[in-house]
Amino acid sequence: MTSPSGPSERPWFDATLPTETRIDILMEAMTLSDKVAQTHQVANIDPEADADALRAGRISSSLYASGATAGNERDAGVLVGNIDAAQRHAVEGSRLGIPVLFGRDVIHGHRTVGPIPLGLAASFDPSLAEEVAAIAAREAVIDGVAWTFAPMVDLSEEPRWGRVAESLGETPVLSGRLAAALVRGFQGDDVSDPDRLAACAKHFVGYGLAAGGRDYDTVSVGENTLRNLHLRPFKAAVDAGVTTVMAAFNDVDGTPMHAHERLIRDVLKGEWGFDGVVVADWNGVGQLVNAGVAADLREAAALAIRAGVDLDMCSGAYLAHLVELVESGEVDVALVDDAVRRVLRLKLRLGLFDRPYAVRPGASNAPTPETREVALRAGQAAHVLVKNDGVLPLDASAGSAGTTGSAGSTGSTGSVLLSGAFVDDGDALLGTWVLDGRPEEVVTPGVALRERLGDHVTVADGRFSDVTLMQARVAETTVLLLGEHRSRSGEAQSVTDIGLPPGQLDVLRAVAALGKPLVAVVYTGRPLDLSEVLDLAGAVLVVWHPGTEAGNALADVLLGEVEPHGRLPMTFPLSTGHIPTSTHQRPTGRLIRADVDHREGRYIDALTYSRLPFGFGLSYTxxxxxxxxxxxxxxxxxxxxxxxxxxxxxxxxxxxxxxxxxxxxxxxxxxxxxxxxxxxxxxxxxxxxxxxxxxxxxxxxxxxxxxxxxxxxxxxxxxxxxxxxxxxxxxxxxxxxxxx
Incomplete structure (x- = not known):
């Protein structure tokens, strides 16, 4: 559906014309104020409250989110009716009829949720990642979403940083290939396809190096290290055709990324030829004032547009000050024109001028057997077996003769206790940055194991450790579900200690002291210090936060119906004090020898090796x-x-x-x-x-x-x-x- 006035009066709506020609014609019709408005993004448009602004063409884009850290707080969801109502004001009620671009964080699923990206990276399977993203895109566009802020390709060797959950691992090659796959999944061969949406590679660049693992903190790094490590997955995403890139909150060696002309305008846009949109992070332009490089929003707007930030997310600095900055000669109008052309190009590439409204009104995007099957395979592939003394796989018949376990040993049989806070908590299993997945649609471990083992399994939430211990005394095998709630990882969820949350090791120690077969299943959004877990449990599975099919994936692996084949996409250090530990380590002037590892500038109280190396994972053979x-x-x-x-x-x-x-x-x-x-x-x-x-x-x-x-x-x-x-x-x- 196009504007009622049609392409004869608005020739930029003529889909037979080349994209760049349509942009040229539209730019000729735009005033400076019209252009600046196309660089302005708001949050959560209200079609009634914002009707005047929409009809005046003062809003280019909107994201739907509960706030600046939306991954940690649920909202009411996307209301496609609101989106269409807002779009009618913009398309049918404004002079130029430019549609609004609506974005939302669709990170590892929409209604059907796959594993967190770090868990998806454990699959080492780009084709699987592409499938997960394609499903997310198909479900999100039904709600009117045209743009997602994913994939996140920040490299980090800092598990205290909560956003490693949203990353694709610590290495440039793994992160880059998976990023390219996710871009293909979200965008397809043609991003204007009604089942696809625009992707966004974030956060450009160096965010994973935030000091102390603290979100939004400073970064001290040279361009050589950026080029040899941190820029590489972004280049892979650009080469895969990603349509947008998000600037990072951090500075790089003193220059905030939202003002970093060298890296954004010179490298990303110039050297790499990126012709898409560079979007600010939430109030990233405004935060240049907080960072102390701009005296006010006016100066912040000038710094950001010069640096190459095309779309201002939620600060209002561009809308308030760019017209004046151009008219005063402080900002070259060519910079504004370049930003506007990029925004218009994205909208045209998405087909918004030709199809601004919901593509399938009333359609359902609830999980289907087909989408659940992909989520199940992704969940299975995220399971990383890091220890097995023959405890796994469990015997599905629960009481018959044992099955063959690791290296030919006999697996556990008899009654099973499944205990822990995750047993029936669907919300906790979805992981961080899930805005539209529904906890009631998650298959939990308790549901899956009850279905498979019937009366041979006892499912308990573990609220009372004394009860857990009594139950473990009766059971032949205990499966303890340990780890972090999803709210402990994600944006602004950094920690100082990567050990398990308080109390969990106490229960593990008590159950292990019984001397019975013990399996530890670890749900997490980051590498943890698992040293004592590995010492005490007979088998340990790291399963991240697996998403909609969490329980079925776990049951399949525990019972040996699917072989564990995930691998660690990040190094697990010996302790918090060993951070950073990763494959980024480079040689120094002092050679490392195993027999003197505690000398020559190393630690005097511990060795320096990793507890679990990058790429590690076992199988049942x-x-x-x-x-x-x-x-x-x-x-x-x-x-x-x-x-x-x-x-x-x-x-x-x-x-x-x-x-x-x-x-x-x-x-x-x-x-x-x-x-x-x-x-x-x-x-x-x-x-x-x-x-x-x-x-x-x-x-x-x-x-x-x-x-x-x-x-x-x-x-x-x-x-x-x-x-x-x-x-x-x-x-x-x-x-x-x-x-x-």
């Missing part, structure tokens, strides 16, 4: 790796080599192995990571099966930003390493040579 081989000892700078490794399932259960390839550059112009993930392969193995896994390695995969910040590939040795995780690797060397 055992897998052996051969030493890697390489097709050629030399690698031309414009060529490639093949690295091969044989993986063998030496147990009697099938598995999916995540075969990982890492790279080390021993001598470079700048210090390089000791190991860096560069590729991986998902390999399904039947019992006893051996498969040769090959990786094509191009010289450009060893490229990095040198001292002058330009990309380079050095001649000389590089080491290629294969294995099941970052700490257990076999190595082979090749020599890079210039092409003749």
């Amino acid at each position: 055992t897998v052996e790796y051969s030493a890697p081989t390489v097709s050629s000892p030399t690698l031309a700078t414009d060529g490639s080599v093949t690295v091969s490794v044989t993986v063998t399932n030496t147990g009697d259960r099938p598995c999916r192995e995540v075969v990982q390839l890492y790279l080390r550059d021993p001598v470079a112009e700048v210090t390089r990571p000791l190991v860096e993930l560069t590729d991986w392969s998902l390999v399904d193995l039947e019992p006893g099966q051996a498969r040769e896994v090959t990786f094509d390695v191009r010289a450009e995969q060893a490229a990095y930003a040198g001292r002058d910040l330009t990309t380079r590939v050095d001649e000389g040795e590089i080491v290629l390493l294969t294995g099941p995780d970052a700490a257990h690797l076999g190595a082979v060397s090749v020599t890079v040579r210039r092409s003749s």
Whole structure:
């Protein structure tokens, strides 16, 4: 449905014209005030209260959220009737008829909710991530949402920071590939498709380095580290066609990102050729005043538009001051024109001029068997088995002879106690940044295990530890559901201690002291200090916050109906005091030796290794790796080599192995990571099966930003390493040579 006046009076509504032509015609018809209005975003439009502003064309965009930290607080949901009513004011009641762009945080699902992004990253499966995002897009557009503020691609080695829950892991390659997959899922091949919405790569850039893991804090980092680590997943998202990028709250070495002309205008827009919209974070422009780089909103508006921020979210600085700043000559009108063109381009790409209203009025976006099946697979893939002394899998017959567990041992049988606060709390299992998923639509662990085990399972919420202990005395096996409530992770939910919440270890210790089979299931939005959990429990599963199908996914894995195949997308440190611990570690002037690890500037009271390395995860069988081989000892700078490794399932259960390839550059112009993930392969193995896994390695995969910040590939040795995780690797060397 288009404006009643039609394309003859408003030629920018003529869908037969090229997009840039439509923009040119519309820009000619716009006053400076009209243009500035297109850079103004508000929150939660009320079609009645805001009717005059909409008819005057003073609102370009609106997001629907409960507030600045919407992931932590529920709202009334999106009301498609309100969106359509507001759109009628803008399209049919204004002079230019420019539609409003409506956004909402659709992070890891809308009504059908998948695992939190960190849990989705544990799958190491881009195709699965794309499916989850595509479902979220289809459900969200039914509510009138055209734009989501996802994916978040900030890299972090700081689990105290609550927003790691929303991240895709600590490595550039994993985060970048999953980001590209999510962009494809949200946007499809054509973002104007009625089932798709615009994606947003955030937060540009360095937010994961916030000091002390404190949200909104300062960042001290050089551009070399940004280029070699933190900018890379953003570049992957841009290359995948992401239509918007969000500026970060933090500063970078003293310059707030909302005023960072070098990184936004020069690198993102100039060097990378990004032609989409750069949107501020909530009041990010206004916060330039709080940061002490702008005296008032007027100065903040000037700094942000010069830096390249196109759309001002919720501060009102652009609407209040850009006209005056242009008329006074303090801001070049070309900067405003560039921002407006980008906003209009996004609206045209989305098809809003041609289809401004709800695409399927009255349609339901409730979870269906098909969407639940995808959520179930995603939930299963997020389960990371980090310890198993033969306790798992449980015997589904609960009382018959045991099943075969890890490495041929006998799994647990008999009665099962399922205890913990998560047993029937659907809301807690959805995870952070879920605005529209409904707790009553979540399959909880209690529901799923009751259905599978019937009278052989006792389900208790664990409110009284003495009762839990009595129940554990009677049961043959106890499954304790531990971890964090979803509100303990997400925005503004940083912690000083990454241990379990108070009281949980006390219960674990008491149950473990009974000497019976004990399984610990850990729901979390961040890496935790699991040292004592790993010491006390016979089996430990890290399952993040799994979403709508949480209970069924857990039951499938516990009972061995699905093999656990998730892998850790972040390093789990030994303790809070060991942060940061990650694969970002680079060599120093002091070599690390295991026998003197406590000396030479290390810790005197602890070793420095990780408790659980990046990429780690077990299955219900055992897998052996051969030493890697390489097709050629030399690698031309414009060529490639093949690295091969044989993986063998030496147990009697099938598995999916995540075969990982890492790279080390021993001598470079700048210090390089000791190991860096560069590729991986998902390999399904039947019992006893051996498969040769090959990786094509191009010289450009060893490229990095040198001292002058330009990309380079050095001649000389590089080491290629294969294995099941970052700490257990076999190595082979090749020599890079210039092409003749």
